[in-house]
Amino acid sequence: MANSSTPGSGRRKSSSSPTLADVAAHAGVSPATVSRVLAGNYPVSRSANQRVLRSIRELNYSANTHARALAGVQTKTIAFILADVRGQSFADAAHGVEQEASRRGWLSLIGTTQGDSERELALVQLMREQRAGAVILIGGVTTEAADYRVKMTELARSLHSAGSLLVLCGRPPLGDDVPTAVIEYDNEQGAYAMTSHLLSQGHRRILFLAGPERQSTSMQRLAGHRRALHDYGVPDGAELVEHGVFTRASGYQLTKNRLAAGQDFTAVFAATDVVAAGVYAAAAEFDLRVPEDLSVVGYDDVELAQDLRPRLTSVHVPYEELGRAAAKIALDSQHQQPGWTGDHRLFTTHVVVRNSVSRHA
Amino acid sequence: MANSSTPGSGRRKSSSSPTLADVAAHAGVSPATVSRVLAGNYPVSRSANQRVLRSIRELNYSANTHARALAGVQTKTIAFILADVRGQSFADAAHGVEQEASRRGWLSLIGTTQGDSERELALVQLMREQRAGAVILIGGVTTEAADYRVKMTELARSLHSAGSLLVLCGRPPLGDDVPTAVIEYDNEQGAYAMTSHLLSQGHRRILFLAGPERQSTSMQRLAGHRRALHDYGVPDGAELVEHGVFTRASGYQLTKNRLAAGQDFTAVFAATDVVAAGVYAAAAEFDLRVPEDLSVVGYDDVELAQDLRPRLTSVHVPYEELGRAAAKIALDSQHQQPGWTGDHRLFTTHVVVRNSVSRHA
DNA sequence: GGCAGCATAGTTAACGTTTTCTACACCGAG
DNA sequence: CTCGGTGTAGAAAACGTTAACTATGCTGCC
Numbered sequence: 129m130a131n132s133s134t135p136g137s138g139r140r141k142s143s144s145s146p147t148l149a150d151v152a153a154h155a156g157v158s159p160a161t162v163s164r165v166l167a168g169n170y171p172v173s174r175s176a177n178q179r180v181l182r183s184i185r186e187l188n189y190s191a192n193t194h195a196r197a198l199a200g201v202q203t204k205t206i207a208f209i210l211a212d213v214r215g216q217s218f219a220d221a222a223h224g225v226e227q228e229a230s231r232r233g234w235l236s237l238i239g240t241t242q243g244d245s246e247r248e249l250a251l252v253q254l255m256r257e258q259r260a261g262a263v264i265l266i267g268g269v270t271t272e273a274a275d276y277r278v279k280m281t282e283l284a285r286s287l288h289s290a291g292s293l294l295v296l297c298g299r300p301p302l303g304d305d306v307p308t309a310v311i312e313y314d315n316e317q318g319a320y321a322m323t324s325h326l327l328s329q330g331h332r333r334i335l336f337l338a339g340p341e342r343q344s345t346s347m348q349r350l351a352g353h354r355r356a357l358h359d360y361g362v363p364d365g366a367e368l369v370e371h372g373v374f375t376r377a378s379g380y381q382l383t384k385n386r387l388a389a390g391q392d393f394t395a396v397f398a399a400t401d402v403v404a405a406g407v408y409a410a411a412a413e414f415d416l417r418v419p420e421d422l423s424v425v426g427y428d429d430v431e432l433a434q435d436l437r438p439r440l441t442s443v444h445v446p447y448e449e450l451g452r453a454a455a456k457i458a459l460d461s462q463h464q465q466p467g468w469t470g471d472h473r474l475f476t477t478h479v480v481v482r483n484s485v486s487r488h489a
Numbered sequence: 490m491a492n493s494s495t496p497g498s499g500r501r502k503s504s505s506s507p508t509l510a511d512v513a514a515h516a517g518v519s520p521a522t523v524s525r526v527l528a529g530n531y532p533v534s535r536s537a538n539q540r541v542l543r544s545i546r547e548l549n550y551s552a553n554t555h556a557r558a559l560a561g562v563q564t565k566t567i568a569f570i571l572a573d574v575r576g577q578s579f580a581d582a583a584h585g586v587e588q589e590a591s592r593r594g595w596l597s598l599i600g601t602t603q604g605d606s607e608r609e610l611a612l613v614q615l616m617r618e619q620r621a622g623a624v625i626l627i628g629g630v631t632t633e634a635a636d637y638r639v640k641m642t643e644l645a646r647s648l649h650s651a652g653s654l655l656v657l658c659g660r661p662p663l664g665d666d667v668p669t670a671v672i673e674y675d676n677e678q679g680a681y682a683m684t685s686h687l688l689s690q691g692h693r694r695i696l697f698l699a700g701p702e703r704q705s706t707s708m709q710r711l712a713g714h715r716r717a718l719h720d721y722g723v724p725d726g727a728e729l730v731e732h733g734v735f736t737r738a739s740g741y742q743l744t745k746n747r748l749a750a751g752q753d754f755t756a757v758f759a760a761t762d763v764v765a766a767g768v769y770a771a772a773a774e775f776d777l778r779v780p781e782d783l784s785v786v787g788y789d790d791v792e793l794a795q796d797l798r799p800r801l802t803s804v805h806v807p808y809e810e811l812g813r814a815a816a817k818i819a820l821d822s823q824h825q826q827p828g829w830t831g832d833h834r835l836f837t838t839h840v841v842v843r844n845s846v847s848r849h850a
Numbered sequence: 851g852g853c854a855g856c857a858t859a860g861t862t863a864a865c866g867t868t869t870t871c872t873a874c875a876c877c878g879a880g
Numbered sequence: 881c882t883c884g885g886t887g888t889a890g891a892a893a894a895c896g897t898t899a900a901c902t903a904t905g906c907t908g909c910c
Contacts, residue, residue, distance in 0.1 A: 145647060147866055158890045163868060170869095171887060188643070193618035195866035197555040198895045205615070213583045213599065219574040226574075226601050230608070235615060238574065238599040240587050247591065254566070254596060257554035258619065282549065286506060376792060405796045431737060435766045437798035508896055519860045524898060531899095532857065556896035559865045 146187040155183040166191065197259045202291060204234045206458060207255040207263045208451075211243045215374065216402070216430035217447045221266055221297070224451025232459055234261065243340075245271040252283050256290070262458030263287060266297040266451075268345030277302065284308050297454045300344055301470075309457045309471040313450060315345055318443040318477035319352025322425055323397060325441070325479055327360045330488035331395040331423060336369045337382055337407070339399045346371075349399055349427060368393060372403070379406025387414045394423060394488045401426035401433050404440055404484075419486035429480050438483035445477050507548040516544035527552065558620040563652060565595045567819060568616040568624045569812075572604045576735065577763070577791035578808045582627055582658070585812025593820055595622065604701075606632040613644050617651070623819030624648060627658040627812075629706030638663065645669050658815045661705055662831075670818045670832040674811060676706055679804040679838035680713030683786055684758060686802070686840055688721045691849035692756040692784060697730045698743055698768070700760045707732075710760055710788060729754060733764070740767025748775045755784060755849045762787035762794050765801055765845075780847035790841050799844035806838050 152159045157176055164170040165180040172180075183189070193203060208225045210218040222238055229236040237260070239251040248265070255263045269276075281302050284294040288307035295309045302308060326334055336353050339346030350369065357364045370386070372378035379398055386393070387410060398404035404426035408418060416422045418438055426433060429444035457471055513520045518537055525531040526541040533541075544550070554564060569586045571579040583599055590597040598621075600612040609626070616624045630637075642663050645655040649668035657663070658672045687695055697714050700707030711730065718725045731747070733739035740759055747754070748771060759765035765787035769779060777783045779799055787794060790805035818832055 149866075159867080160869080160890060160892095161888090164889095167868080173888060176888080190614060190618075192559075192866050193615065194555040194558040194620070195895090196868080198553075198559055198866080198897090199868040200895070201868075213574050213580045213587075214577070216575070216577075219580060222574045222601075226603070230603070235600065235608075235612060238601070239596065240583075240599070242587070242591070247596075251596060253551060254554065257551065259555065290506075376796075402792075405792075408796070431763075431766075432793065432796065435737075435769070435793065436796055510896075520897080521860065521862095521899085522858090525859095528898080534858065537859085553896050556865090557898080559867090559896080560898040561865070562898075 145192070146189045148189070148191065151180065151183045151187055151189045154187060155179040202261055203259050205258070205260050206234050206236045206455060207239060207251070207260045208236055208266065208454075209239045209241060209248060209251050209255075209263065210266045211241050213238065213240055215400075216432060217400075217428045217445065218266055220430070220447035221451035221454075224448040224453075225264060225455040226451075227448075228452045228455035228459070234459065236455070243270055243343075245269065245273065245276050249276070249279055249283070252280070252287075252294070256283060256287050256292070259290065260292060262293045262295060262455075264295040264297055264451075264454045264458060265299065266454070267299065268339075268343045268348075269299050270340060270343045272342060281306050293458050295454050295458050297450060298345065301472075307470060309454075309473075311450060311454050311457070311473045311475070313445050313475040314477050315348035316352040316355070318427065318445070318479070319349040319397075320356045321352075321477075321479050322427070322441075322443050323353045323356035324360070325481070326395050326397065326423065326425065326485065327356060327362065329423070329485055332362055332488075333365070333393040333395070334368060335383070335386060335391075335393040335396045337379055337396060337398045337403050338369055338371050339374050341371045346399060353397060374400045374403060376402045376406040376409070379403035380409045381406070383407045383410035384413065387411075387416075395485070396422065396424045398424065398426045401428045401430050401440060401442055404442075405432060405436060408436055419484050423485040423488070425485060433480075433482070436484070441482045441484045442480055443477050444480045446475055450475055506553070507550045509550070509552065512541065512544045512548055512550050515548060516540040562620075563622050564620050566619070566621045567595055567597045567816060568600060568612070568619075568621045569597055569627065569815075570600045570602060570609060570612050570616075570624065571627050572602050574599065574601055576761075577793060578761075578789045578806065579627055581791070581808035582812035582815075585809040585814075586625060586816040587812075588809075589813045589816035589820070595820065597816070604631055606630065606634065606637050610637070610640055610644070613641070613648075613655070617644060617648050617653070620651070621653060623654045623656060623816075625656040625658055625812075625815045625819060626660065627815070628660065629700075629704045629709075630660050631701060631704045633703060642667050654819050656815050656819050658811060659706065662833075668831060670815075670834075672811060672815050672818065672834045672836070674806050674836040675838050676709035677713040677716070679788065679806070679840070680710040680758075681717045682713075682838075682840050683788070683802075683804050684714045684717035685721070686842070687756050687758065687784065687786065687846065688717060688723065690784070690846055693723055693849075694726070694754040694756075695729060696744070696747060696752075696754040696757045698740055698757060698759045698764050699730055699732050700735050702732045707760060714758060735761045735764060737763045737767040737770070740764035741770045742767070744768045744771035745774065748772075748777075756846070757783065757785045759785065759787045762789045762791050762797075762801060762803055765803075766793060766797060769797055780845050784846040784849070786846060794841075794843070797845070802843045802845045803841055804838050805841045807836055811836055 148159050148162050152162045162180050164172050206229050226236050241248040284306050287294050297311045301310045338350045370382045372382050396407050407424050411422050418424050426440050426442040429442040433440040433442045509523050513523045523541050525533050567590050587597050602609040645667050648655050656670045662671045699711045731743045733743050757768050768785050772783050779785050787801050787803040790803040794801040794803045
């Protein structure tokens, strides 16, 4: 009509996808009818229905998500946000989410933050804007910035009021009045159990390789370790705690430094299995046998724990199940009441004893 | 104005996010001005600018992506699609993408297909609709369905005409006239080199644990293996090829079966390092020492290769760099000419010799 | 002093759906 | 033979942006 005045002038989509209007024209019906055929929530005559279906097939039409979203329908997409895909544990959790989501015909998207809370906020923001059906955050938080809490709280509310949901997995809740679901796994308890195990085997000087300072997961595990030491009446040796990151390289370097400094310890509790792999490498370099000369334990119990030699004693965390549960809660929440305050679920962990710990006289 | 006639009647958003119009009203300017402040592509007076900025902050406004996309702007989002995040190799590649994207201020999203080409199409589709700036597909393809090729080709064209780009990474191109970028790493050559290595060490009966039949990566590696056998004049022993999947469990089971059947081979070439981990486990169960009784090699050279004992000889593939390169090409392509046919880049691989192979008399 | 030109501002038409409303046959019942 | 349904269909108003047009004061020049 209006813009057909000068044929080649206006911003004409060259070979873009066919629109609903195109389908309607092709089938000789109104746009509304096409929409109704697609939605199937309104009576349409047999003949019109067939013509529309045929046109859709012939034009290879597919609805534009954005237009749909703008018009108020939710996308069947669930977002999963973590620090780094390279970590086995969270990758397992991601798989759990994926599984549950696809079982229900939803698509899941993964975003990574590299531990940067700015990026985390940006991703949640993006997902809210994209009208994701739910957003799952997994893994500890690092920042203490008050700003962060405020913004995340706001995003949680905003998601909730848009019929979506923020799920916090393995991280501290935002507050009682914030509409989120929380899924935790017991870091403090697991670390307590593991350190107890080491203590019961006679170890008294245990090097604890923690994650970053002020990272919640890291701090919880350290707290469990400390509590066990305290309960056994062992001095809590702050000088035997080292902070690093959750990588093999970090475990290797930290252990090497300590060993080079001639420090005296009979066991190492690595905050993570991959960190423990680094400990193994450093020990080998100093000709220390595991577990005869040095006992080593980890946390997470990922597949790697079984491939290390000797096999690594670790704390089992049901990551995949965690992911499934998160997705389940998120997707079930679809029809939550407005006054709803939040679900809370706690997964337990347990020590898996393998061959990396020896009795110490 | 018009819709304020009956205050409480229409479908009123209860506590939804503030819109651009809200900001405009709050700042006492027109919507256009707000949009311009945001875009910064049009002169706005100092005072108006400040008022708008303040209103945005006070209302905590954030633009609606869908409306934006609908109005034709691209999202600064890049999508990365793979089969399964749990595989180290692709996780590394994902990290490379992530790195490069965030370096430029882009967000990256990961989607997983579980090897299902239907889901793959759906994800690419979704990303196209979401106006992603680029879509990167990594890993071999499994399907032979003609339908798949047709649809993917169409999506590639559609993405390209929307100013976006489809990047194929480690998988066969769709055709010369399809506007995609292709990044390959040499599976055939790497496998050839590895099998040559085994042959040069005197091994003649090599069990090859391939991935799924008709999966491109798997087939390429098998082809390289076969070519090496042929070049050395060794019978190509189809009975020494076993097809499975790229997991530890698969490697374990397949090897165990062969061993239990009393089959005779002196080396195992696992299609993947994690598969090799399974081989180690099976060998241990039969009291076979690696490499004295059985030589084992893998492919990918992920971190795990260094943690296995003995350390695994493997073919190094620069996954992280691959990811970075893919992202780089994708993001640089932003201003490609219409007649553009596609970039092509090939990464080389090389054997990393460790301790899992012994000389066979 | 009138007028071209510039710096800002506002209007309005897209973008592609969904979803009310309204319209129109056609049917059986009074 | 008219009159409320009922079953289908279309028109049009959202949804929240962007961008192409218009509109309006000014400034400065002839």
